[in-house]
Amino acid sequence: MPDQTPAGFPAAAVNAADIERAAALLDEGELVAFPTETVYGLGGDAESAEAVARIYAAKGRPANHPVIVHLPPQGDPAYWVKDLPPDAQKLIDAFWPGPLTLILKRAAHIPPAVSGGQDSVGLRCPSHPVAQALLAAFAALRGGYGGVAAPSANRFGHVSPTTAQHVREEFGSAIHVLDGGPSDVGIESTIVDLSRGFPALLRPGRVTPQDIADVLGEAPRLPDGSDATAPRASGTLKAHYAPRTPLALLPFEALEPLLAARDTNERIALVARASRAGAWASATGVHFIAAPEDPHVYARELYGLLRALDRANVTRILIEKLPDTIEWIAVNDRLGRAAAAFEAQT
Structure with a gap:
């Protein structure tokens, strides 16, 4: 494997051996915290109900609150979904790798644990070089189809981590951490739901509603509290991202x-x-x-x-x-x- 040390992230000290070790841990069902351009994620094998359960347990996260599946740039999103509609492909072409998550109908062979029991699944391809190297190495261990389920690497409801030190403050030495330096975007990805036949913004992020409208030719529905049929999605509970100080x-x-x-x-x-x-x-x-x-x-x-x-x-x-x-x-x-x-x- 070529050297995977990322350029442009000054705190990073990640090399090919670190990536291979982290990928092996994921393959064994263990958890790994890793950097993305948005925040640090707490990752586990997305196709292992046991690994996903470990994520929920480590975070103290409700089991019905879905997590996002992270794919490498060469990954195949069609493997994870029932079908990949044209609008999804347009957004993938425009914004992946990058801070955009798509909600689509989940393929039957993907365990429902990763979706909080729903029939949908969230997919994203991060742009951070350390994340891409890890995801590529893990996918290679799974015949090219591996994906990593990864919510933010913090206790549920608390402030998301944007450095490796933030992750260590949350979990100590209990979680293996890849240090890729500070996250560049700093807040979680935009989430767009395409599982119901129209685009709907579930969580705002760096990719704006106007960016989405420019690609699709129509504006996504914006969250206003009245969309009762929207799937549950990461980071959309009323109270979230909170410090301990009032x-x-x-x-x-x-x-x-x-x-x-x-x-x-x-x-x-x-x-x-x-x-x-x-x-x-x-x-x-x-x-x-x-x-x-x-x-x-x-x-x-x-x-x-x-x-x-x-x-x-x-x-x-x-x-x-x-x-x-x-x-x-x-x-x-x-x-x-x-x-x-x-x-x-x-």
């Missing part, structure tokens, strides 16, 4: 009364754009973080920021709600789900 997400004008009413002995974190923070940026007892003005930068830094704030000795995290525009849809989605975990407390 978090509130509000427009800045609604944050100011909370800041003004704080106890003088309380230390509060404030995450807001510098253009809005004003005097609160230097107020006593306020741990101010200037939020990135660019949505891609904000997404890349978001989970690392939330993890850092859990270590910052603050009692609460107050975050400025971002504009309700399409470029902020993914960041607002993650922040909203993080805040939902604490809504009863705020």
